[in-house]
Amino acid sequence: MEKLILNTYKDALTHVIFPRMCAHCDAEIGRFEDFLCHACWEKVEPTYYEMLKENTALDKLFYARVKLKSSYALFHFSEGNPIQSLLHNLKYKHKEKVGLYLGKCLGVKIKEMHKAPYFDAIIPVPIHPKKEFQRGYNQCDSLCRGLANILQIPVDKHLLIKNKNTESQTKNNKWARWENTLGNFTLKQRDMPYKSILIVDDVITTGSTLESLCTSLTKEHPSLEISIASIAFAGR
Numbered sequence: 001m002e003k004l005i006l007n008t009y010k011d012a013l014t015h016v017i018f019p020r021m022c023a024h025c026d027a028e029i030g031r032f033e034d035f036l037c038h039a040c041w042e043k044v045e046p047t048y049y050e051m052l053k054e055n056t057a058l059d060k061l062f063y064a065r066v067k068l069k070s071s072y073a074l075f076h077f078s079e080g081n082p083i084q085s086l087l088h089n090l091k092y093k094h095k096e097k098v099g100l101y102l103g104k105c106l107g108v109k110i111k112e113m114h115k116a117p118y119f120d121a122i123i124p125v126p127i128h129p130k131k132e133f134q135r136g137y138n139q140c141d142s143l144c145r146g147l148a149n150i151l152q153i154p155v156d157k158h159l160l161i162k163n164k165n166t167e168s169q170t171k172n173n174k175w176a177r178w179e180n181t182l183g184n185f186t187l188k189q190r191d192m193p194y195k196s197i198l199i200v201d202d203v204i205t206t207g208s209t210l211e212s213l214c215t216s217l218t219k220e221h222p223s224l225e226i227s228i229a230s231i232a233f234a235g236r
């Protein structure tokens with residue numbers, strides 16, 4: 001009990017000396033808030049896909065493109081939304097704690113959606129080794145670790161590699177992105193050790209990266225079951 005009081009006191013003191021700032025609006029955030037202030041969390045839009053019985057907009061995005069076992073995204077993504085700031089922190093500011101936190105949130109929802117998650121491994125969407133070296137990390141790795149912590153499923157970051165270092169694709173249109181990413185992933189081993197995998201990305205916009213990745217995988221391993229999950233999805 002004394003230790004608890006001491007820790008609470010220590011936490012409060014740390015908060016006074018090092019106030020934490022909201023990743024979106026720079027307002028000071030409360031001791032019990034994570035990364036965003038209360039007002040900014042209010043602006044974040046959950047998809048609530050775990051509660052939907054019918055096919056979601058994300059399911060529909062991949063229709064006739066790739067066969068997926070399931071798909072899930074935690075939040076809607078829109079320009080200027082606080083979720084964009086969180087993902088920016090994760091991608092460019094090395095905020096591993098943001099990734100672990102969001103990965104755990106994703107895990108809780110996926111567990112809710114599939115009563116017994118049936119994946120053999122969690123696979124982060126790979127980035128080119130040169131890019132990973134320059135940045136020092138792949139932003140999906142910490143997401144996957146958070147997710148693995150909740151689902152109790154191993155992460156395999158060595159199953160796939162990215163072949164070509166493409167330019168930033170965010171400004172390209174759908175078809176240009178397809179050309180950039182098609183066939184840019186390689187399986188590092190001939191045998192597939194898994195029956196069912198969960199591929200994790202930070203944000204899904206046109207879906208072309210995941211489409212390319214899943215197409216490469218199912219071409220080699222037609223019976224492989226692929227599910228995808230992301231923190232945010234730009235469609236409605």
Ligand SMILES: [Zn+2]
Nearest residue numbers: 022025037040
């Ligand atoms: Zn804020």
